[in-house]
Amino acid sequence: MHPSKQGWGFFAAVVMIAFIVLANPGSAASNKLVITGSSTVAPLVGEIARRFESRNPGVRIDVQTGGSSRGIYDVRNGVADIGMVSRALKPDETDLQAFTLAMDGISMILHASNPVEALNQQQVVDIYSGRVSNWKSVGGRNARITVVNKAEGRSTLTLFLDYFSLKNSEIKPHIVIGDNPQGIKTIAGNANAIGYVSIGAAEFEINYGVPVKLLPLDRVDASVDTVRRGIFPLSRPLNLISRPAPQGLAKEFIDFARSTQVHDLIEAQYYVPVSIH
Amino acid sequence: MFRSVFTDTLLRWVLQAGAVVSALVMAMIMLFLLSESWPVLQHLSLAQFLTDSSWHPLEGSYNLTPMLSGTLYASMGALLLAVPLGIASAIFIVYYASPRSALLYRRLIELLAGIPSVVFGFWGLTTLVPLVNQLHPPGASLLAGILVLTLMILPTIALMTYAALIAVPDEYIRSAAALGLSGWSMIRGVALPAARTGIVAGIVLAAGRALGETMAVLMVAGNVVQHADSLFDPIRTLAANIALEMAYAMGDHRAVLFVSGLMLMLLVMTLSGLAGWLGKKSYA
Numbered sequence: 001m002h003p004s005k006q007g008w009g010f011f012a013a014v015v016m017i018a019f020i021v022l023a024n025p026g027s028a029a030s031n032k033l034v035i036t037g038s039s040t041v042a043p044l045v046g047e048i049a050r051r052f053e054s055r056n057p058g059v060r061i062d063v064q065t066g067g068s069s070r071g072i073y074d075v076r077n078g079v080a081d082i083g084m085v086s087r088a089l090k091p092d093e094t095d096l097q098a099f100t101l102a103m104d105g106i107s108m109i110l111h112a113s114n115p116v117e118a119l120n121q122q123q124v125v126d127i128y129s130g131r132v133s134n135w136k137s138v139g140g141r142n143a144r145i146t147v148v149n150k151a152e153g154r155s156t157l158t159l160f161l162d163y164f165s166l167k168n169s170e171i172k173p174h175i176v177i178g179d180n181p182q183g184i185k186t187i188a189g190n191a192n193a194i195g196y197v198s199i200g201a202a203e204f205e206i207n208y209g210v211p212v213k214l215l216p217l218d219r220v221d222a223s224v225d226t227v228r229r230g231i232f233p234l235s236r237p238l239n240l241i242s243r244p245a246p247q248g249l250a251k252e253f254i255d256f257a258r259s260t261q262v263h264d265l266i267e268a269q270y271y272v273p274v275s276i277h
Numbered sequence: 278m279f280r281s282v283f284t285d286t287l288l289r290w291v292l293q294a295g296a297v298v299s300a301l302v303m304a305m306i307m308l309f310l311l312s313e314s315w316p317v318l319q320h321l322s323l324a325q326f327l328t329d330s331s332w333h334p335l336e337g338s339y340n341l342t343p344m345l346s347g348t349l350y351a352s353m354g355a356l357l358l359a360v361p362l363g364i365a366s367a368i369f370i371v372y373y374a375s376p377r378s379a380l381l382y383r384r385l386i387e388l389l390a391g392i393p394s395v396v397f398g399f400w401g402l403t404t405l406v407p408l409v410n411q412l413h414p415p416g417a418s419l420l421a422g423i424l425v426l427t428l429m430i431l432p433t434i435a436l437m438t439y440a441a442l443i444a445v446p447d448e449y450i451r452s453a454a455a456l457g458l459s460g461w462s463m464i465r466g467v468a469l470p471a472a473r474t475g476i477v478a479g480i481v482l483a484a485g486r487a488l489g490e491t492m493a494v495l496m497v498a499g500n501v502v503q504h505a506d507s508l509f510d511p512i513r514t515l516a517a518n519i520a521l522e523m524a525y526a527m528g529d530h531r532a533v534l535f536v537s538g539l540m541l542m543l544l545v546m547t548l549s550g551l552a553g554w555l556g557k558k559s560y561a
Contacts, residue, residue, distance in 0.1 A: 039527065065527070066527060067527060144414050146410075146414055146415040146416075151500065151521035151522050152332075152333065152334055152335055152522055152530075153334070153335065153522045153526045153527075153530055167336070168333055168335065168336065169331060169333045169336055169338075173501055174414075174415040174417075174499065174501065174511060175415055175417045175499045175500065175501065175511055176499065176500035176501050176502075176511075176513065176521070177500065178495065178500075178520070178521045182402070182496060185402050185403065186402065186406075186417065189402060189403055189406055189407045189410070189416070190406070190407065190410055190414070190415065190416055192414065193415070
């Protein structure tokens with residue numbers, strides 16, 4: 001046999017095997033729940049869903065992201081059983097019912113050695129847009145400010161921009177970071193840096209002796225406690241939504257997600273659990 | 278007789294299957310990248326990736342050139358440092374070091390090759406960046422990226438060069454000695470040219486790793502999307518761009534990240550093509 005012919009035979013065989021493996025249809029479970037919505041909430045709900053599945057054999061939960069608005073749209077249209085929304089429901093959304101899983105708060109952080117004790121809104125805006133570039137101008141020592149910003153698409157960035165009415169293209173960053181731990185390490189390594197992270201994440205690291213500090217915002221202390229009480233301004237609820245009076249599997253899942261059985265999962269994502277059960 | 282023919286056929290089939298599978302995986306990755314970036318390639322013109330005012334995908338501007346230059350600066354800088362250092366280490370181990378220190382030194386380099394990239398990144402973030410920051414803020418910079426990358430690709434170059442030098446036939450060396458060549462002229466005139474192919478292969482492998490390295494660079498290079506004016510400016514590489522934004526990207530944003538993956542792939546392919554062409558050309 002000519003080697004190249006053999007080669008083609010092989011190629012065909014391998015392609016066919018690949019197709020068979022890839023096209024294997026997922027076994028259709030009868031007990032299925034579809035959850036869509038916010039990409040902030042999705043990782044947490046994904047973890048909760050995995051635990052729920054392992055405790056209820058035979059149940060299959062499909063978690064898809066696509067933004068809070070998709071969650072609302074899908075629940076209204078019956079495409080999804082439950083939606084994920086990383087904000088409070090708006091007045092025109094009374095046809096839906098929200099179940100808060102957790103609170104998420106973010107705050108400005110500085111290096112622990114930075115003498116600045118508080119910044120007001122205008123000062124933060126000035127620093128991030130590059131109009132103020134030295135700590136001296138806001139009551140600190142004479143040193144250049146290193147502005148730490150989040151990568152585009154991160155929910156923390158969106159919340160930060162909304163609160164300070166900034167556009168991301170107006171911000172003049174010196175360092176762009178991905179997740180919270182990287183942001184905290186960056187600031188811990190730079191005495192003149194300013195950044196913003198999830199409060200839960202920052203408190204966790206501070207307890208382990210990392211030299212950063214949280215700044216109060218609008219004279220409210222930044223702590224997991226003020227976030228839990230709902231008085232910290234830069235915070236938001238992470239909600240599951242459904243049409244009123246969820247039943248059956250959807251109700252079971254919502255109850256499970258708000259029970260103390262998932263607190264460790266919520267805290268692992270640096271959110272603040274708020275369940276009453 | 279029958280048995281050996283049978284074994285040969287079997288071996289050929291197994292080897293062919295292996296080759297086809299690896300080629301297929303490569304082709305599938307390429308197809309996947311193309312199909313994922315297709316939605317934006319259809320309604321955005323290619324020129325937009327080069328001429329838009331900035332990279333703010335959520336505000337509809339998609340300029341990839343700062344990341345292209347960042348990737349190239351960081352990799353070229355690292356190669357500039359790692360190639361001479363790596364080749365020098367290999368020459369030292371093979372021709373100058375005593376057997377005991379040669380072994381020790383080689384083991385150290387092998388150890389360096391085995392350190393995971395995230396450890397380099399972590400070390401860079403907590404040690405290197407604050408050091409550079411004392412020199413010139415903000416610390417997270419092209420320089421920090423180059424230094425971390427250098428450490429990561431140095432072992433590849435050193436070990437490949439070492440293997441190539443060891444493989445130079447003994448009679449070449451003995452003939453050179455018989456002709457009365459001194460140590461350095463023998464290395465320069467005989468050993469290095471004979472080991473050329475292996476050394477070039479090492480450099481190409483190292484360049485590929487430098488271009489595609491993600492975690493370590495992401496942690497130390499600052500990730501600001503801009504063309505660097507100096508070594509102390511922060512930069513963002515194509516790979517870091519994907520890792521930073523992929524987790525939360527949706528729709529067009531997600532698709533343009535696949536475009537930057539495609540761009541990175543083309544860059545690596547161009548580079549290895551260029552290296553192959555250069556290698557061939559100087560032999561002719």
